[in-house]
Amino acid sequence: MKKLPLNFLGVGLLLVVFGLSLAQVLSNSFNAGEFNKFSGADGKKIIRIAHWQLEPGYRVAMDKMIASYNALPKVKEANVTVVQMPVTEKVYGQWLNVHLMSGTAPDICEKGFAKMASGDYIARYFEPMGDFVAQPNPYNAPEYLPENINPELAKILAEKPWRETFNDGMRGGWDDKLQNHYAVPTSFFGAIRLYYNITLITEAKQLIRKELTKPKYDSWMSDRVDGGFVQVNDGLKAWAQTDSPPDTLGRLLLCSSALRHIAKLKNQHKLVPIAGSSYSQNMFADAYKIPFTSTYSEDLDLDVNSTVTAVETYAGWERGIWGFDQERIKAYYQCIEEVCKEFPPGFLALGRDQAINRFVLGQAAMVASGAWDANGIIKGAQGHSDKSENFEVGIIPFPLPAKDEKWGEFITYPGNEAQATAGAPYSIFQRSQNVDWAVDFLRYMSSFKVNQQFNRDAGWIPVIMGTSPTDLMKPFSPNPYGLSKSAGMNFFPGSTNIRTIYEGQLWLYMSGDTDYETFSQRVVAGLENENNGTKRLWYAEWEKSRNNHRNNERMLATQKIREMFQGDQSAKDKFVRGVYKVVSANNGNGLRSQWSQIHTEEPFPKY
Amino acid sequence: MKPKYGIVCLLGIVLVSLAACSRKAAELSEAELNEAFERATEELVCFNFPVSYQMFGELLESMPSDHPQYFKSLYARATCAQHITPPTEALSVEAIELFQKIVDGCPDKQLVGRALINLGRIAELRDYPGDEVDMDKARVFYQKVIDAYPDQELADEAMLWNAGTYIQVVDDPQTIRQGVELLEQWLVKRPDNVFASPMLTYMGSTYQLDLNEPAKALACYIKADEIGLPAESQISAFYWRMAMLAEKIPSELDTSVLYYQKIIRITPTSGRAFESQLALERLAKANPGKNIQVPKINLYQIGE
Numbered sequence: 001m002k003k004l005p006l007n008f009l010g011v012g013l014l015l016v017v018f019g020l021s022l023a024q025v026l027s028n029s030f031n032a033g034e035f036n037k038f039s040g041a042d043g044k045k046i047i048r049i050a051h052w053q054l055e056p057g058y059r060v061a062m063d064k065m066i067a068s069y070n071a072l073p074k075v076k077e078a079n080v081t082v083v084q085m086p087v088t089e090k091v092y093g094q095w096l097n098v099h100l101m102s103g104t105a106p107d108i109c110e111k112g113f114a115k116m117a118s119g120d121y122i123a124r125y126f127e128p129m130g131d132f133v134a135q136p137n138p139y140n141a142p143e144y145l146p147e148n149i150n151p152e153l154a155k156i157l158a159e160k161p162w163r164e165t166f167n168d169g170m171r172g173g174w175d176d177k178l179q180n181h182y183a184v185p186t187s188f189f190g191a192i193r194l195y196y197n198i199t200l201i202t203e204a205k206q207l208i209r210k211e212l213t214k215p216k217y218d219s220w221m222s223d224r225v226d227g228g229f230v231q232v233n234d235g236l237k238a239w240a241q242t243d244s245p246p247d248t249l250g251r252l253l254l255c256s257s258a259l260r261h262i263a264k265l266k267n268q269h270k271l272v273p274i275a276g277s278s279y280s281q282n283m284f285a286d287a288y289k290i291p292f293t294s295t296y297s298e299d300l301d302l303d304v305n306s307t308v309t310a311v312e313t314y315a316g317w318e319r320g321i322w323g324f325d326q327e328r329i330k331a332y333y334q335c336i337e338e339v340c341k342e343f344p345p346g347f348l349a350l351g352r353d354q355a356i357n358r359f360v361l362g363q364a365a366m367v368a369s370g371a372w373d374a375n376g377i378i379k380g381a382q383g384h385s386d387k388s389e390n391f392e393v394g395i396i397p398f399p400l401p402a403k404d405e406k407w408g409e410f411i412t413y414p415g416n417e418a419q420a421t422a423g424a425p426y427s428i429f430q431r432s433q434n435v436d437w438a439v440d441f442l443r444y445m446s447s448f449k450v451n452q453q454f455n456r457d458a459g460w461i462p463v464i465m466g467t468s469p470t471d472l473m474k475p476f477s478p479n480p481y482g483l484s485k486s487a488g489m490n491f492f493p494g495s496t497n498i499r500t501i502y503e504g505q506l507w508l509y510m511s512g513d514t515d516y517e518t519f520s521q522r523v524v525a526g527l528e529n530e531n532n533g534t535k536r537l538w539y540a541e542w543e544k545s546r547n548n549h550r551n552n553e554r555m556l557a558t559q560k561i562r563e564m565f566q567g568d569q570s571a572k573d574k575f576v577r578g579v580y581k582v583v584s585a586n587n588g589n590g591l592r593s594q595w596s597q598i599h600t601e602e603p604f605p606k607y
Numbered sequence: 608m609k610p611k612y613g614i615v616c617l618l619g620i621v622l623v624s625l626a627a628c629s630r631k632a633a634e635l636s637e638a639e640l641n642e643a644f645e646r647a648t649e650e651l652v653c654f655n656f657p658v659s660y661q662m663f664g665e666l667l668e669s670m671p672s673d674h675p676q677y678f679k680s681l682y683a684r685a686t687c688a689q690h691i692t693p694p695t696e697a698l699s700v701e702a703i704e705l706f707q708k709i710v711d712g713c714p715d716k717q718l719v720g721r722a723l724i725n726l727g728r729i730a731e732l733r734d735y736p737g738d739e740v741d742m743d744k745a746r747v748f749y750q751k752v753i754d755a756y757p758d759q760e761l762a763d764e765a766m767l768w769n770a771g772t773y774i775q776v777v778d779d780p781q782t783i784r785q786g787v788e789l790l791e792q793w794l795v796k797r798p799d800n801v802f803a804s805p806m807l808t809y810m811g812s813t814y815q816l817d818l819n820e821p822a823k824a825l826a827c828y829i830k831a832d833e834i835g836l837p838a839e840s841q842i843s844a845f846y847w848r849m850a851m852l853a854e855k856i857p858s859e860l861d862t863s864v865l866y867y868q869k870i871i872r873i874t875p876t877s878g879r880a881f882e883s884q885l886a887l888e889r890l891a892k893a894n895p896g897k898n899i900q901v902p903k904i905n906l907y908q909i910g911e
Contacts, residue, residue: 120654168876303816304851306844306879418904419878430653480904484878550732554690558652560721561686565648565679572801580805580837583767584812586775587732593817596778604777 045434047082047441048106050096052089052113053424053458057375059086061457069444080437089113100125100429107432108442111183111425120554122175122182127428129181130570132439133163133170139447140165146449153466157448166446166463172422177555179574184442185422186451188461190371190476191397192283196245197381198392200271200365204258209240211258220261224254228406229338245396249335250405252366256342259365268363275364276343277355281510283368284339287398290415290488292332292407296322297487302594307486310493311541311591314527314534319598322489324520331407333509333516340510348511356380362389368398371476375459378472395475416482422463494544496537501526535605538595542604546588552581635669644676651683660687678713681705682722689725694735703729720761723752727768742772763800766793767809774813783817807831808838808845815852825852825859843877846870850886864890864899871902880904 049066053059066082069075085106087095093113099105100116105125111117116125140157149157156165163170163181172185211221212232224230230250239251246252256273263271276284300308300316316322322329344350344358352369359367360380369377374395381393400414401407426445428438444450452467461469461476469477493499502523509519527533556578562571586593592604635643647662663684670677685705688698702725709722727748730741749772752765766789773786790806797803811827814820828849836842846866853863867883867890874880884901891899 124653124655171876304848305841306847306877413881416878416881418876418880420876480875480881482881484882486878546733550734553728553732554654554656557686557690558654561648561683562652564718564721565683566652576801576805577837577839579764579767579802580808583771583805584809586771589775589777590816592777 043079045078045080045437047080047108047434047437048085049082049108049426049441050085050087050092050106051110051424051426052087052092053110054086054088055372055376056379056459058458058460059084061454064457065445065450065454068450069441072444078437080434082441103431105429105431107429107434107438108426109429111427117427119177120551122427123178123180123558125430126182127430127432127435127438128178129173129184129428129439132443133173133181133184134161136160137162137165137443137447139444139450144447144449149448150466156465162443162446165448165465166422167465168421168463170422172463173425177552179555179559179578183425183427184446185425185463186445187422187424187455187458188371188420188463188476188478189423190461190473191417191420191478192287192368192370193395193397193475194366194368194399195359195373195377196366196394196396197359197362197364198243198245198394200259200362200391201245201255201394202243203262204255204365205240205243207258207262208254212237212240218261220257221254224250224257229253231404233404245394246399247396248399248402248405249339249407250401252399253338253342255365260342270358270363272344272358272364273342273366274339275355275358275367276340276347277350277352278348279352280355280368281340281343281348281507284398285336285506285510287414288332288335288339288400290483290485291400291411291413292328292335293322293489294412294483294487295328296489297483300489301487303590306484308488308490309541310490310498311537313489313491314493314498314537315594315598316489317527318534324524328410330516331410333519335401335407336510337512337516341512346511348507362391371459371461371473374472374476397475397479412483414482415485415488416480417478417485418480419485420478424460493537493541496540497529497532498526498534498537531607536607538591539605539607542588542591545585545591549582549585549588552578552585556582640666640670640674640676644680647680648683651687656687656691660684660691663687678709678715678718681709681713682718685709685722685725689729689734696735696738699729699734699738716755717761720752720756720759720765723748723755724761724765724768727752727765731768731772746772758797760801763793763797763802766790767802767806770806770809774809774817780818783813787813787818804831804834805837807834808836815848821852822856822859825849825856825862828852829862843870843874843879846874847877847879847883850883854886854890860890860894860897864897868900868902871904875904 049062051058051062053062062084066084070081092110093115096105096109096114097116100109100114100121109117109126111122111126115121136159137157142154142158145154145157163173166172166185167188168185170181170185173181173183175182208221211217216222217225225232230236230248230253236251239247246255259271259273263269296316297308299321300312302312302315324330340347344364355364355367356369356373356377357380358364360377360383362384367377378393382390384390397414400411403409403411426442428435428442432438445454446464448464448467451464452462455462455467456470459470459473461473468474491502505514505519505522505526508514509516514522529536556575559571559575559578562568563575595604643662643666647659647666650659650662663680667677667680667684670680682705685702688702688705691698706722706725706729710719710726713719713722727745730748731745732738733740746769749765749769753762753769756762756765770786770789770793773782773789776782776786787810790810793800794803794806800806807827808831811824811831814827815824828845831837832845832849836845838845846869850863850866850870853859853866864887867886870877870883871880881904884904887899887901891897891901
C-alpha cells in the first residue's frame with residue numbers, strides 16, 4: 001500500500017479551511033448586497049446593530065422591533081434589512097476594538113466596554129449626532145403617535161428637536177469633552193432596589209406578631225429590642241398586623257432575626273435573610289452613605305461644584321471635618337456591618353448569579369439589584385418545577401433607620417435618583433456605508449410608540465417623554481426625593497494606594513474578619529503613609545487634572561479647525577465653551593491652591 | 608533563478624514604485640490637492656493627529672508655497688505636531704517652528720493671530736515630560752494678539768488666556784487680582800464680546816474661591832447668566848452656587864429665591880431640586896411676608 005503523502009495533507013487541509021473561510025466571506029458579502037454594486041442591480045443593504053445585552057427578553061424584544069422596522073414600506077422598498085449581533089459582555093470590548101480599528105465594525109454599536117469607544121477615540125470612530133438630534137424625529141410625527149395621546153405632548157414629540165423628546169434631554173448620549181452627541185440612549189437602567197420574597201417576609205411577620213403578644217421575648221427578638229434597633233410601640237404593633245414589607249431599617253433587621261429563627265426551627269441551614277454577594281455589598285454601603293454623611297457635604301466641596309471628589313473627602317479628613325472616631329461615621333460603618341451580618345457566610349466569594357439563584361430558590365428573603373434583573377428574578381420565582389415552591393416577589397427601596405430606631409438621630413434624607421441618565425446608548429460607526437439608514441433606525445427605536453413597546457417587551461424602562469414602563473418596572477423609576485448623590489463623600493480615589501487599602505479593609509470589616517477599631521486604625525495608617533497616603537493622593541490628582549486639561553486642548557484644536565477649514569458654525573460656540581472649560585481649570589492649579597489653604601506651612605508634595 | 612537576481616528584481620520593483628509615488632505626488636492636480644487637503648482635515652477633526660500629520664506632510668511636499676491652502680496646511684500640520692500623543696520635545700519644537708513660519712510669512716492675518724495664540728499655549732502648558740512652563744513668554748504672545756487685533760475676537764480670546772496666566776498663580780492674591788482686573792477692564796471696553804460670559808463666569812469663580820469676595824462673585828455670575836452661562840452641562844451647579852452665595856448675603860434674598868426656583872424648574876434632574884425645595888421652605892418660614900413659592904419637581908413626563 002502506498003504511503004499517505006502527509007506533506008500534501010497539510011496543504012490540503014489549509015486549502016479546505018481557506019475555501020471554507022472564503023465561502024463564508026463571500027456568503028456574508030452576498031447577503032450584504034456587496035456584489036450588486038458590480039452588477040448594477042439595486043444593492044441589498046444590511047444594517048448591523050451590535051450589543052451586549054444578553055439579559056432574558058432583550059434579544060427577543062430587539063428581534064420584534066427590528067422585524068417591525070424591516071416591514072416598513074420605505075425600508076422594504078430600499079431593500080434594507082436590519083440584523084442584530086448580540087455579543088457577550090465578556091468579550092464585547094475586545095471584539096469592538098478590533099472591528100473599529102480594522103474598519104469592519106457594525107453600522108450601529110452599543111457604546112461601552114471598548115477603549116476605542118471612549119475618550120478622543122469616540123470622535124475618530126463614531127458619527128457625531130449633533131446635527132441629527134437637532135431635528136425632529138420623523139417617527140414621532142402625528143401619524144405614528146397613539147390617537148388618545150395628550151395634544152400638548154404630541155406637539156412636543158412631533159415638533160421639538162429629537163434630543164428634547166428624551167426624558168433626560170438625551171444626556172445619556174452627550175459627550176461633555178467632545179461637546180457633541182455621539183450616541184442615542186434607548187433605555188433607563190432604573191434604580192437599585194431590594195427584591196423580597198413575599199411568602200418568607202409574611203412568615204417572618206407572623207412570628208413577630210406572635211412574639212409581640214408574649215410578656216417576655218425570645219432572644220432573637222429581645223436582642224433587637226434591647227439593642228435599640230426597634231422600639232416596641234403602637235407603630236411597630238400596627239405594622240406587624242399588616243402585610244406591608246419592612247419600611248424602616250429596624251423592621252428589616254427584625255424580620256431578618258425572625259427569619260434566622262425560622263431557619264433554625266425548620267432546620268433550613270441554607271436560608272438567610274439577604275442574599276448578599278460581592279456584587280451587592282457596595283449597594284448597601286452606597287444606599288446608606290448619603291443619609292448618614294450628607295451633613296459633611298457642604299464643608300467638603302472645596303470648589304463648590306456640587307460634586308465631592310475623593311481628594312476633597314480626604315482633605316476633609318485632614319481638616320478634621322470628619323474622622324473615624326466621630327459618632328456619625330462610626331454609626332455609618334456599624335450600620336453596614338449590621339446589614340452584612342444578614343448575608344450568607346463568605347458572601348464576598350459569591351457573585352451576582354449565585355445571589356440571584358439563592359433568592360429565586362427561596363433560600364433568601366431579600367436580594368439587592370437593579371431593574372435589569374427583574375425579568376429573570378420574577379420568572380425564576382414563578383418557575384419552580386414544584387409549583388408549591390413558587391412565590392410572589394415584592395420590590396422596595398432600601399429602608400432607612402427611623403428616628404426612634406438605632407442610628408435614627410444621624411439620618412437626614414436618602415440620596416435622590418434625579419440624576420439618572422438614560423443608558424444602553426447606541427452609536428453609529430463613522431465608516432458605515434449606511435449612516436443615513438443607521439440614523440433612521442435609531443430614530444425609529446427611540447420614537448414614542450416603538451421605544452415604549454420595545455422596553456416593555458424587554459422588561460426595561462423606556463426613555464421617551466410620556467412613555468410608561470410595565471407595572472413591574474414602575475418601582476425602579478428614578479425618585480427625586482432626597483439629596484444629591486454626587487455631593488456624597490467619595491472614599492474611592494481612582495489613583496494611589498488609598499483605594500486598595502480602604503477597599504480591602506472595608507471588605508474585611510464587612511465580612512466580620514476585623515472589628516471597627518482595626519478597620520479604622522489600618523485605614524488611618526494608610527492615609528498617614530508618607531509615600532502612599534493623602535499626600536500622594538493630592539499629587540496624583542494634580543498630575544491627573546493637569547493631564548486631563550492638556551487633553552482638553554485637543555478638543556479646542558479640532559473645534560477651531562472645524563470652524564476655520566470646514567465652515568462649521570456650531571463649532572464656534574463649542575470652541576468658546578471649550579476655552580472657558582480649559583482656562584477656568586487653571587491648569588490644575590486649583591488643587592494646589594486648595595492644598596495651600598489647608599496646609600499653610602507645608603509645600604505641595606512632590607514625588 | 609538565483610537568489611541574487613531575485614533580490615535585484617525586488618529592489619528594482621521597490622525603486623520603480625517609489626519613483627511612481629514621487630511622480631504622482633509632484634503631479635497632483637488642483638482638484639487632487641484640494642481633495643487631499645479635505646481628507647487630511649477630516650482626519651484631524653476626528654482626532655487622528657498622527658495620520659493627519661503624515662497626510663499634511665505629504666501634501667506640503669507637493670504644494671507650492673503660493674498655493675491658497677499652503678499656510679492652512681502648515682497650520683494644520685503644526686496643530687497635529689502640537690497634539691500627537693505621546694508628545695515629544697521634537698514634535699513640540701516642530702510645532703513651534705511651523706507656527707512661527709506662519710507668523711513670519713502668512714498673508715492671512717487671522718491665521719497669523721491663531722498661530723500666535725498657539726505659540727502662547729505651547730509656552731504656557733507642559734506639553735511633554737520635562738517641558739518647562741514659561742508664563743512670561745506665553746503672556747508676550749497673547750499680548751501681541753491683543754495689540755494687533757484690538758477689536759476682534761482673537762483679542763478677546765487672547766485676553767482670556769492672558770488673564771488666566773495670572774489667575775492660575777498659586778498663593779499670590781495680588782497676581783490673581785491682576786488677572787481679574789485685566790478681564791474687568793476688557794469687559795468695559797468690549798462688553799458684548801463673544802467671550803464675555805466665560806470671562807464673567809471665570810471672574811465669578813475667582814472672586815468666590817480665590818479672593819473670598821462673595822458679593823462680587825455673585826454679581827459676575829448674574830451677569831454671565833443674563834448672557835448665558837458657558838458651561839451648559841454645569842448650569843445647575845452654578846445655580847446652586849449662586850443660590851447659596853445669595854442666601855448668605857441678606858440683601859440678596861430675592862436672588863437666592865430666584866435661583867433655588869430655577870434649579871427646580873429648569874434643572875429638575877440636577878440632583879439639587881429637592882434640596883432647593885428644602886431651602887425655599889426654610890426661607891419662606893424665615894420670611895413669612897415674602898410669599899415665597901416652592902415649585903413642585905417635575906422630574907420626567909412619565910405616562911400613565
